[in-house]
Amino acid sequence: MSFLRSIWVMYWRQLLRFWRLKSRVLGSVITPVIWLVFFGMGWSSLFNSPMASRLFGGLDYITFLAPGILMMSVFTASFVSGVSVILDKERGFMKELLVAPASRAGSIVGRSLGDATTAIVQGLLILALSLPLASGIKLGGIPLAAVSAFLVGLTFSGVGIFLALRIRSMEGFQVIMNLIMLPLLFLSGAFFPIDGLPGWMKVLSLVNPMTYGVDLARWSLVGV
Numbered sequence: 001m002s003f004l005r006s007i008w009v010m011y012w013r014q015l016l017r018f019w020r021l022k023s024r025v026l027g028s029v030i031t032p033v034i035w036l037v038f039f040g041m042g043w044s045s046l047f048n049s050p051m052a053s054r055l056f057g058g059l060d061y062i063t064f065l066a067p068g069i070l071m072m073s074v075f076t077a078s079f080v081s082g083v084s085v086i087l088d089k090e091r092g093f094m095k096e097l098l099v100a101p102a103s104r105a106g107s108i109v110g111r112s113l114g115d116a117t118t119a120i121v122q123g124l125l126i127l128a129l130s131l132p133l134a135s136g137i138k139l140g141g142i143p144l145a146a147v148s149a150f151l152v153g154l155t156f157s158g159v160g161i162f163l164a165l166r167i168r169s170m171e172g173f174q175v176i177m178n179l180i181m182l183p184l185l186f187l188s189g190a191f192f193p194i195d196g197l198p199g200w201m202k203v204l205s206l207v208n209p210m211t212y213g214v215d216l217a218r219w220s221l222v223g224v
Contacts, residue, residue: 081157085161
């Protein structure tokens, strides 16, 4: 099987696999919405003064938060895609794939592209659900935000797959995943500006690739 054919087959497999798991689709949407509604609206009551709004570029907090929740959804969904690799290893699919007449590199690329695609679909759905709450979102910025989300999804689906190929158990993958995901997420500027962080934390934020994905999405959607 050619390289491009391997990409297409694995890409389509990942899409079908995602849509067949209705609970996963539902959970991937509900969790970010809970963050946006309860976290966003809860903190909005504390940041409703003109002085506080200057911390968020003149925006109300929930409008500032919405692009961050979009990127959080994409980041989480893409990174967690490594779970499917662990399941494939446990069920013997990976062994079959290794002996199949298919390009291994193409299979990995196709899996990454498929997982990134499902992640961006989830993210855009979250963005659509946030529009009634975040009144300052610019619809014209959605295409650029989608590009940013896709790049983040492709990057971290690759990271998740790389780790999953080297970790034997689901438990081990989940531990490593949380150790990596939480710092990257909280140091990305998704929930608060990084300008006020202590020096060493700001340095970590600046070397965090998620920071630039969040910045591009926020700039394109709300202009800050």
